[in-house]
Amino acid sequence: MSHDCEYYNGNNDCYFGRKIHIGTVNKLDTMEKYIEAWPLKVVQFQEKYNGVIFVDAMCGPGEYVYTDKKTQKEKTIQGTSLRVYNILSKYRKNPKMQKAYLMINDHNEQAIKCQKCRIERESKKYYPQKVVVHYSQRDVSEYIEQIIQALSAKSDCHILFFYDPFKVDIRWAALEKLFRRNIDVRNRIDLIITHFHQNDPSRAIPRGIKDPQKRARYEQTYEMQLEAIENNLKNLTGYERSKWFRDRMVEIMCRRLSIKPDQVAYAPIFNSRDSSVYDIVFFSNSKRAKDLFKSTIYKTINEHYKSVAKSKPESENHQQLSLDLGDIEELTPKEEFNKDIDRYYSVSYFARYIAERFSGKKGISKDTLESFLFNHPFIPSQGIKVELDNTLKNDYQVKITQKRGEGKRYHFPEA
Numbered sequence: 280m281s282h283d284c285e286y287y288n289g290n291n292d293c294y295f296g297r298k299i300h301i302g303t304v305n306k307l308d309t310m311e312k313y314i315e316a317w318p319l320k321v322v323q324f325q326e327k328y329n330g331v332i333f334v335d336a337m338c339g340p341g342e343y344v345y346t347d348k349k350t351q352k353e354k355t356i357q358g359t360s361l362r363v364y365n366i367l368s369k370y371r372k373n374p375k376m377q378k379a380y381l382m383i384n385d386h387n388e389q390a391i392k393c394q395k396c397r398i399e400r401e402s403k404k405y406y407p408q409k410v411v412v413h414y415s416q417r418d419v420s421e422y423i424e425q426i427i428q429a430l431s432a433k434s435d436c437h438i439l440f441f442y443d444p445f446k447v448d449i450r451w452a453a454l455e456k457l458f459r460r461n462i463d464v465r466n467r468i469d470l471i472i473t474h475f476h477q478n479d480p481s482r483a484i485p486r487g488i489k490d491p492q493k494r495a496r497y498e499q500t501y502e503m504q505l506e507a508i509e510n511n512l513k514n515l516t517g518y519e520r521s522k523w524f525r526d527r528m529v530e531i532m533c534r535r536l537s538i539k540p541d542q543v544a545y546a547p548i549f550n551s552r553d554s555s556v557y558d559i560v561f562f563s564n565s566k567r568a569k570d571l572f573k574s575t576i577y578k579t580i581n582e583h584y585k586s587v588a589k590s591k592p593e594s595e596n597h598q599q600l601s602l603d604l605g606d607i608e609e610l611t612p613k614e615e616f617n618k619d620i621d622r623y624y625s626v627s628y629f630a631r632y633i634a635e636r637f638s639g640k641k642g643i644s645k646d647t648l649e650s651f652l653f654n655h656p657f658i659p660s661q662g663i664k665v666e667l668d669n670t671l672k673n674d675y676q677v678k679i680t681q682k683r684g685e686g687k688r689y690h691f692p693e694a
């Protein structure tokens with residue numbers, strides 16, 4: 280147990296020791312890699328910026344425990360706030376990063392106490408102190424409303440706003456104010472929402488939700504009476520249910536926050552049985568930022584997935600597959616992309632999707648294909664190109680030609 284936490288002694292509510300699963304580790308790693316790449320890119324390429332603001336509106340306690348499946352050993356894992364604090368502290372040496380703010384909030388008093396304790400500990404690594412940290416302990420709707428003015432005053436900073444509730448609870452009214460009250464804030468903001476649709480609805484919704492507060496959260500998040508949600512989900516498979524929740528959430532997000540569907544990316548996150556548990560939904564005005572998010576998450580999930588698959592004996596992999604098939608009724612063992620994870624994170628699936636989408640089309644330019652990928656909600660354009668070209672050629676008989684002085688052209692056979 281933690282010996283360096285001043286709140287631990289005699290305090291059973293201390294958050295140290297809160298356990299997380301692989302899905303959360305994937306989320307934290309993705310956020311970290313994205314944030315490592317993100318702030319420097321935005322501030323360096325835009326004159327108006329002198330720094331960044333990272334807001335974690337539901338920040339949790341800042342540190343967790345994860346049990347490694349391979350070794351069965353427990354390790355301490357830092358949450359988003361601590362990772363961002365470290366990244367921004369290192370970036371402060373860059374002359375374009377004159378300002379760096381970390382704004383964190385949680386309605387739970389102990390979570391904020393833990394954050395203070397842990398950030399204080401991290402801060403000893405950096406001298407002089409350069410990242411300004413704002414702590415707050417409020418309900419998220421009230422918090423958002425409260426910080427709009429502070430965000431609008433820091434007009435030379437790009438904002439990354441992280442909304443991570445761990446349950447179905449999206450406060451559209453508050454987010455709408457953030458996006459609509461001040462157009463300058465809206466233009467400087469990237470938004471990441473974790474959408475926990477699979478946390479319980481696949482089980483809870485068909486049986487009805489009894490708890491009135493939970494019912495209200497669902498109805499507010501999906502802007503629909505619970506009975507209507509239940510009707511929409513009737514007879515759907517697990518995969519289709521996730522899709523229904525995702526489509527509904529993205530449609531409301533675009534409408535309420537006045538954003539275009541092609542500005543949105545989403546990435547399902549999986550548990551250790553490779554079932555999708557929630558989505559990370561991303562918005563940015565910048566298509567490059569969106570592509571960076573997609574390629575970062577693709578890389579993170581692939582690395583985890585491959586290392587787990589490699590560590591299992593072949594027979595165990597098959598066993599895992601049949602367990603998963605029990606959850607996803609419509610699929611047969613012959614289906615090639617029978618796991619959700621393969622649909623969202625494999626170049627083989629992307630190639631099949633593209634081969635079908637462009638079926639029979641000849642002379643498609645590299646730019647056309649790239650802009651298709653840029654607009655796509657989950658297929659990245661970076662980090663997959665060579666493998667994608669090879670798979671299109673070898674598995675889908677796509678001819679790729681290049682005349683002198685011209686870019687590549689793709690010729691797709693009829694699928």
Ligand SMILES: C[S@@+](CC[C@H](N)C(=O)[O-])C[C@H]1O[C@@H](n2cnc3c(N)ncnc32)[C@H](O)[C@@H]1O
Pocket residue numbers: 307335336337338339340341357358359360384385386387390417418419420443444445
């Ligand atoms: C998934 S955890 C946050 C993890 C954190 N963002 C990270 O990446 O390390 C969700 C947190 O949201 C907080 N929370 C839930 N509902 C809230 C609300 N209505 N207002 C403020 N905080 C809330 C919980 O107390 C919990 O600590």
